[in-house]
Amino acid sequence: MPRPLFPKLSPYDQQVLDVGEHQVYVEQSGNRRGIPVLYLHGGPGAGSSEDHRRYFDPQKYRIIIFDQRGCGRSTPHAxxxxxxxxxxxxDIEEIRQALAVKQWIVAGGSWGTTLAMVYGIKHAEQVLGFILRGIFLGTPAEVQWLYSHHGAxxxxxxxxxxxxxPLQPHIHQEPVKAYEQLLQSDNELARFQAAKAWTLWEDRISTLHPNHHAIETPEQVHSAVAMANIENHYFINHCFLEADxxxxxxxNISHIPAIIIHGRYDMVCQLQKAYQLKQRWQNATLNIIPDAGHSGFETGIINAxxxxxxxxxxxxxxxxxxK
Incomplete structure (x- = not known):
């Protein structure tokens, strides 16, 4: 039988850290004396979910989650x-120091894997291990796969x-750049429609089986605005990373143990990238889930x-x- 998520649990600590002009929401749950683990959500701009806590045994882990700048419960919104x-x-390093964590496991999904690895490359001595689901290396080719006419x-x-x-009459332009114009428009209705369409595209193709997700409630639109604005901003700027x-x-991190999880039918992040990463990471294992797409909450992904x-x-x- 596939493993379900661990039981629901509430945070034992919630706080907001001031980082310049941003206020970042941080929470802790599980065992105060357990193994520290930081979970990094996707997007960028998607925000965290209460179910992200449930990937980890609360008896074994001190579970730390935060909403990245501009999304979830962090402010200013979008x-x-x-x-x-x-x-x-x-921000991650400031959180580690604020919570007096010496070393931790760094985990994440989708964009969260990018951020986890970039953090690890800069702060390898603080990382005990990685758990990475749905690899995204932050390259222009991966963005092209997701948003151009010749990928997903x-x-x-x-x-x-x-x-x-929503891009009419700008359909001839590169979609990511055309969306930037809409998302920064003075027309509030156009901005909301663009944010909904941007977010819905990724939502619809994230699961192996048909996904009839809709963005209708004020809360869903609120989240979509953050997701679309921040994701577009990062992708326009090549995720603020040098090539490859x-x-x-x-x-810098290949000596650190890593478990990589990737759905075989992931249409958002290509399996090829996870395979390429595994080939070059001496201490990584790759678990390809045969009946899953990209979502972190499909049965096979949860189990893995x-x-x-x-x-x-x-x-x-x-x-x-x-030792």
Whole structure:
């Protein structure tokens, strides 16, 4: 039987850290004396979910989650000012110091894997291990796969037409750049429609089985505005990374154990990238889930992630005993 998420739990600590013009929401749950683990949500701009806590055994782990700049419960909402990959890396390190964590496991999904690896490359001495689901290396080629006419659009042409619909009469432009104009428009209705279409495209293609997700409630639109604005901002700016940054600096973290999880039918983040990463990461294992797409909450992905968190806890316990 596939493993379900661990039972629901509430945070034992919630706080807001001031980082320049941003206020970043941070929470802790689970065992105060457990293995510290930081979970990084996707997007960028998606915000965290209460179910992200449930990837980890609350008896074994001190579970730390935060909403990255501009999204979730962090403020100002949807702000792209002072919002770069390197700002987020600095935020992570500030959180670690504020919570008096010496070392931690760094986990994440989708964009969260990018951020986890970039943080690790800069702060390898603070990382005990990685659990990474749905690898995204932050390269222009991956953005092209997701948003151009020649990637996921070939698999979902009907959904892609809905994605392009708000761009008239700018359809001839590069979609990501055309969306930037709409998302920064003075027309509030146009901005909301663009944010909904941008977010719905990714939502629809994230699961193996048909996804009839809609963005209708005020809360859903609120979240979509942050997701679309921040994601577009990052992708326009090549995720604020040099070309092939992660692979070119992988030696900084290749000695650290990593468990990589990727759905075989992931249409958002290509399996090829996860496979390429595994080939170059000497201490990584790759678990390809045969009946899953991109979503972190498909049955096979949940099963693999919960198993991975148990495996990592057992491995670290064994390592500490050996010492």
């Amino acid at each position: 702000s792209i000012a002072d919002n770069t990959t390197w700002d987020l890396v600095d 659009a070939a698999i979902y042409p009907d959904y892609y037409q809905d994605f392009l619909a 940054y992660i692979l070119n600096h992988l030696d 992630f919960c198993q991975a968190s148990d495996k990592m806890a057992a491995f670290l316990k064994e390592q500490s005993t050996d």
